Every structure is written in structure tokens, then in C-alpha cells.
Amino acid sequence: MKNCVACGMPMNVSSDFAMNDETRNYCVHCARSDGTMKSFDEIKEGMTNFIIQTQGLSREAAENAALLVMKNLPTWKSHFV
Template sequence: MKMCIACGMPMTSLGDYPLHDMSKNYCKHCAHNDGTMKTFDEKWQEVALRYANNHHIDYSIAKHTAYVILKKLPAWKRKW
């Protein structure tokens, strides 16, 4: 099973891949409509918003948490 390099999501079916392209190493949630991968800043904002809403915490705390999580993933390691 492949894991998304940008968010860590398990990719277990064709529908998990952007444009159903199994050659991609990132998931549909980390892709733009054209299939290209989103930037770190785009994912950071999305993850932080989702985390804040799902866990009912302040956005600044969610943003820090999202940063800590994302920077450990393969797509973003070269950024540090």
C-alpha cells in the first residue's frame, strides 16, 4: 500500500489518486484539479483549518500542529 508523500494518507484504491493516476505518489487531496501537487503552504493551510474545525481548537495552535506533522512527511523534508 502506498502512502501519500504530502499528507500521509493511505492510498488503497484508484479513487485515492489524482486523476486516477497511480503513478503519482501523492493523493487526490494533495492535488490541484489538473493533477499537480499542491504547495506546502496550500497543504499547511488546509490541514490547519481542518484540524482546528475537527478538534475545536484555536487556529494558531492548529497551524503549529499542522506544521509539525507536515514537515515530517517525505514531500516536505527537503524544505527543512
């Protein structure tokens, strides 16, 4: 099992991976339709909206929660210096 390097989501089955490709290090939610990985801002925005929908947080709280997750991922290290 791998975790997405961009959002931390566990990827268990091939449909969790970008382009159904288990050799990729990022998940289907973090891939653009052409298969490339989304940018920091695109992923932050997607996670923020996801948290608002699933947890009903305010936009500001959801954005903070998204940033907290991303802060723990080495992929985005350079965004938090």
C-alpha cells in the same frame, strides 16, 4: 498501499489518489484541479483548516499540528532547515 508524500494520508483505493491515478505519489486532497501537486503553503493551509473542522483546535494549534505532520515527510524536508 502507499502514503501521500505531501500529507501522509494512507491511499488505499484509486479515488484516494490524485486524478484517480494509482501511480501518483500524492493524494486527491494534495492535488490541484489540473492534477499537479499543491505547494507547501497550500497543503499546510488545507491541513490546518481540516484539523480545525475535525478537531476543533484553535488556528494556531491546528497550524502547529499540520507543520508537525509535514515535518515528518521527506517531501518538505527543505522547508524545515
